[in-house]
Amino acid sequence: MNSVLLVSDQNGVRTLTMNRPDKLNAANDELLLGLTQALQDAETDPSVRVIVLTGEGRGFCAGQDLGDVAGRDTTFTEHLNHTYNPLIRTLRGLSKPVITAVNGIAAGAGASLALAGDIRLWSESAKFIQIFSNIALIPDSGSTWMLPRLVGYHRAFELMAFAERVDAEQALALGLCEHIFSDGSFRQDVQAYAERLAQRPAHALTLTKQALNAALTQSLSASLDLEAELQQQAGDHPEHREGVSAFREKRAANFVNLENRLV
Structure with missing residues (x-):
């Protein structure tokens, strides 16, 4: 349980759980690079038919852990090209279905990650926020490509400009997720859904x-x-x-x- 990423297999489903619950699974380099490698490993493992990405605790992913990059002598461009961009490219390029199981807050780059699945399953308490503009940055990690394709340019711009928080029911109406499950049975419902998908061709x-x-x-x-x-x-x-x-x-x-x- 000390690992920043937990990996488990059951009935053809590999679940990757971001495991920094004390920070709402805010991402550091170890988590981002480890997740990219874990996705690549799942792609080449013939026993894996479906991949689930979720978070431990109350959050899915609260975005970048700002403390992890504070004081670094690296540019924004270098950081994105080293961590987030390879992760999103890997996730979107997998031949196997990927379910993002959004169990709590998905903010900033975590919101981008939530959108990147082939199927998005949300818990009833999940929240989505494109928080970048609150610190005068632009959405990254694929959000500017994915979000307008889901909700249209104008709604995407509004969500990004005002860092508007979207709850699960709003997300379902907007097309940001396919299903909402109750908090109490979320993990079991996601597993059952993923196992059903794993039975498909x-x-x-x-x-x-x-x-x-x-x-x-x-x-x-x-x-x-x-x-x-x-x-x-x-x-x-x-x-x-x-x-x-x-x-x-x-x-x-x-x-x-x-x-x-x-x-």
Whole structure:
């Protein structure tokens, strides 16, 4: 429990828990670099089908631990390029689904991290705040790219300009999260959701992520071409054959450990 990052595995789900609860999981270099490495490790581990990122205690992540960078002879640009930017690029580039389970306050770069999941699950007491303008900085760690795509330019600017606090119900209405779970059962509900996702066809979801990420920055014509290419890859995979067989046999498809059942 002395580690700044806790790692646990259960039924194909790897949970990464930021573990600085006394500081609401405010990020220092050790946590940021460790989290990037842990995500890379999860990507290459065949037993991991879904990744959950959450926080210990009352906070998800309160952003940068300012005490950790006080007095350093380093620029903002250097710090971002060494810590946050590799983390966000790694998280968004994973082939496996990532759930950000926002259990409490997500502020500053922690708010950026909360947005970066493929699916965002919030506890009823979770809060989101783009707090950067309170100390006369701009939103970073991907917020200027992600937030306008979720809520539109104008609402994103307002949230950033006024450092407006958003609660869970507002977040759901704005599209900042997909589901809200009660505080008392949050971890169990997140685990159950993640395990359900882990039963889905992993290869097809990898291709789905690839298509969705590409579609954010390309034309409809390019997306149609990519869909056709990726659909062929999906159709050639054993998952597809299992899905079709299950449909014909009127049973639930079993996409887990499929390679061990091939003759």
